[in-house]
Amino acid sequence: MNDTYLEYQAEILRMTDRDPKRCMICGKCTASCPAFSEMDFHPHQIVGMVERCEFDVLETVEGLWHCMSCMACSERCPRDVQPARFMDAVRQWRIRKQGGEHLHPQQVPEKIDEATPQQAIAAAFRKYRK
Amino acid sequence: MQRIGVFVCHCGTNIAATVDVAQVAETLGKEPGVVLATDYPYMCSQSGQDMIENAIREQKLTGVVICSCSPRMHEATFRKTVARAGLNPYLLEIANVREQCSWVHKDREEATQKAIILGRAAIAKVTLNAPLVAGESPVVKRALVIGGGIAGIQTALDIADAGFEVDIVEKEATIGGKMAQLDKTFPTLDCAACILTPKMVDAAQHEKINILSYSEVEAVGGFVGSFRVKIRRKARYVDETKCTGCGLCTEKCPQKAVPNPFNLGLDTRRAIAIPFAQAVPKVAYIDPNYCTMLKTGKCGVCSKVCTVGAIDYKQQDTLEEREYGAIVAATGYRPISLEKYGEYAYGQSPDVVTSLELERLMNAAGPTGGTLLRPSDRTHPKTIVFVQCVGSRCEEDGRGKPYCSKICCMYTAKHAMLIREKYPDTEVYVFYIDVRTPGKNFDEFYRRAVEEYGVHYITGQVGKIVPENGKLLVQGSDLLAGMQPKIAADLVVLAAAIEPDPSARSLATLLTASMDTNDFFTEAHPKLRPVESPTAGVFLSGACQGPKDIPETVAQAGAAAAKVIGLLSRDHIVCNPCVATPNEQMCNGCSSCEKVCPYGAITYADKEFRMPDRTTALRRVAQVNPAVCQGCGACTVACPSGAMDLLGFSNKQIMAEVDAICR
Structure with missing residues (x-):
């Protein structure tokens, strides 16, 4: 197994605090997903790819960006694997991998508009900076 | 002067691989009082036991220490060995160097030291052991079976056929349990009532069986061989000895809006009722929550129409105390409540039903007279979706059960097959995670549903069900095809997980019988003593021990009966002298x-x-x-x-x- 991939996996498991081995591939997450038709890979597959360390595929998955974080998959998962957390963690991993400071605190004032909730700015920091 | 013999068992490699048995024997041989210390590959084998016997005789041992497996495993074996050599069996001590030492340690040096310490403790104890003589206590030759479903009925029949008296205590007004509510049974598709009701009648007519229906166990005292049990006989407001079961009262009662529990509330009945046509005993009972006479004192129609004067509005609960030699728990199961599964719309639409409700909707004695009609508008459903594992195999989701309910795969195949047989124009879909069919002729049965009856099996779960314009929009996943099918169904059937009947919990307390975290009764040994509870004299029959289908339940019921017969056929049982x-x-x-x-x-x-x-x-x-x-x-x-x-x-x-x- 590729050591870098194992590090990626450890990072994602730290972010999700969930064990992908608990997934029994019942497909309830994918059955619940309202963005199913937009996605190239579906929630249960994302969880499986993290478990199998398939980061070469995860690097190119586009379905991640169609996930709306509605949390239906996490809500209905019978084994509390919480696929939505994996979606989000893999997204963060992808963004961080691009390297560099994508959002610097000094840039915040110019990006703010009145309609942006403060929560979104806080979330942008979490996503852009480790 | 003490003369103690120490015997260290290798248990093959179970102990010897982690513990240096020769060193243990050598070190323990130097303890004061020890005259012999040796090791042997299998102490429990015949030659191992012979070695112990000979050593006791030759060395004139006054105490024996065996360093081996847990005393739960072989203490009884070695007590007999010691007794054969003429030593009091209670002058034996076992040092558990397997379960509590070799199996839990990896470091050989540490494990060896621990084994020596455990052996030393046993030597210290055996030095102070006194010979004990076990007393005897008599056995009451009557058994109590708690629960009158197929498990309880079969256990009672088998015990009674061996010539012992049996009381069946059933909390409902009739025996029969869940099986009486089923339509057909897998894998042979014979009608449940046709094979169950003759057994119910056999039980009722058996001279050794006494059925206490509408009764509950209230207190249990005593111990194996002579339990004293208090049984509450709930007031049915009908004299059981007078009622002929003619059913006139159940037709004339003006209170018509009582949800019928036998049909799971899918139709209504009167406040006075006989649970179903083949009920045993066939005696009416009044539901005090609905009876106008009992609630307001005004009505009395049933007592006026009763030709034998069996109605007694003043009847009270009575308590009976009886003695039994053995008790069998056969309290059964029930489907779990689905109120927390909002995504499946159970409770939002009457056309989302559980599998047990479907049994009633397909049964000739059910609310639709055996024609499959959906509850909302009484039309024939043309598209039916079955959802498997609803609440089963759910770990930590706070709604379901972690275990597989075991029976759902087979009954769903049965339902799908029966529907396709009777209504070939119906499309039937089954969403499943795995199809589990380990049983005689079970997988063949499931394949018949697919191959002969054209049932569509889809690998994947259902995500949500939305009632809309008289249809149920089912959105699921088809994992093999990589699709997200959306089906407009007329009827959805949920295979709800099963759980132990809630009465089992309080009963376990009364019996001091142990339960697992899911409230199933625990067996004395999961493989070798599967029908006995760890509490002496308490036996287990049917789904109260774990999910089971009918063939398994009947087999286990017979096994429990055999254990009870073995106990009741003795006049005395040997008591534990360690009192x-x-x-x-x-x-x-x-x-x-x-x-x-x-x-x-x-x-x-x-x-x-x-x-x-x-x-x-x-x-x-x-x-x-x-x-x-x-x-x-x-x-x-x-x-x-x-x-x-x-x-x-x-x-x-x-x-x-x-x-x-x-x-």
Whole structure:
């Protein structure tokens, strides 16, 4: 197994605090997903790819960006694997991998508009900076 | 002078791989009092036992220590070995160097040291052991079966056929249980009622079987061989001895809006009712929650129409106390409540039903007379979706059960097949995670549903069900095709997980029988004693021990009966001689022990004692009934003056063990 991939996996498991081995591939997450038709890979597959360390595929998955974080998959998962957390963690991993400071605190004032909730700015920091 | 023999077992590699058995034997051989210490590959084998026997005779041993597996495994074996050589069987001690040592340690040096310490403690204890003689207690030749479903009925019939009396206590107004509500049974598709009701009648007519329906166990005292059980016979407001079961009252009762429990509330019945046509006993009962007469004192229609004067509005619950030699728990199961599964729309649409409800909707005696009609508008459903594992195999989701309910795969295949057989124009879809069919002719049965009957099996779960314009929009996943099918269904059937009947929990407390975290009764050994509870004299039958189908339930019911027959065929059972004994000189009569005794074995007596100044004084002291005491030791802990001691496990012996360990 590729050591870098194992590090990626450890990072994602730290972010999700969930064990992908608990997934029994019942497909309830994918059955619940309202963005199913937009996605190239579906929630249960994302969880499986993290478990199998398939980061070469995860690097190119586009379905991640169609996930709306509605949390239906996490809500209905019978084994509390919480696929939505994996979606989000893999997204963060992808963004961080691009390297560099994508959002610097000094840039915040110019990006703010009145309609942006403060929560979104806080979330942008979490996503852009480790 | 003590002459102790120490025997260290290798248990193949189970012990010897982690513990240096030769070193253990050598070190323990130097302990004071030990005259022989040796090791052997399998102490429990015939030659191993012969070796122990010969050593006792030749070396004139006064005590034996065996370092081997847990005493739960082979203490009984080795006690017999010791007894054969003429030594009192209670002059044996077992040091558990397998489960509590070799199996849990990896480091050989540490494990060897621990085995030596455990052996040393056993030697210290056996030095203080006294010969004990087991007493006997009589066996009441009658069995109690709690629960009158197929498990309870089969157990009762098998015990009764062996010539022993059996009482069946059933909380409902009739025996029959869940099986009476089923339509057909897999994998042969014979009608459940056709094979069950003859057994119900057999039970009712058997001269050795006494059915106490509409009754509940309220208290259990005593112990194996002579349990004393209090049974509450709930008031049915109908004299069981007079009612002929003609059913006239159930037609004339003006209170028509009572949800019918036999049909799971899918239709209504009257406030006075006979549960179903083949009920046993076929006697009416009044539901006091709905009866106008019982609630307001005005009505009395049933008593007017009853030709034999069986109605008695003043009937009260009665309590009966009976004695039994053995008790069988057969309390069964029920489907879980689905109210937390909002995504499946159960409760939002009457056309989302559980599998048990579907049984009633397909049954000739059910609310639709056997024609499959959907509950909302009584039309034929053309598209039916089955959802498997609803609440089964759910770990930590706070809604379901972690285990597989075992019966759902097969009954769903049965339902799908029956529907396609009777209504070929119906499309049937089954969403499943795995199809589990380990049973004789089971997988063939499931394949028939797919291959002969064209049932669509889809690998994947259902995410949500939305009732819309008289249809149920089912959105699921098809994992093999990589699709998200959306089906507009007329009827959805949910395979709800099954759970133990809630009455089992309180019963387990009464019986001091243990349960697992899911409230299934625990067996004494999961493989070798599957129908016995760890509590002596309490046996397990049917789904109260774990999810089971009918063939398995009947097999286990027969097995439980065989164990009961084995117990009841003895006139006496040997008691455990390791019972509590009070030192009357030290007892101050405080009653602490009496309060903690779970078996009611301790009473108090006023006794005369000679005092130091030669006067006599009357003092209240504890007395233990050795036939009732189970040797749990609670009293020895509770006694503030240290007057209570357990034979075979005296405080002095335990302290000697502790000292030896800490040496």
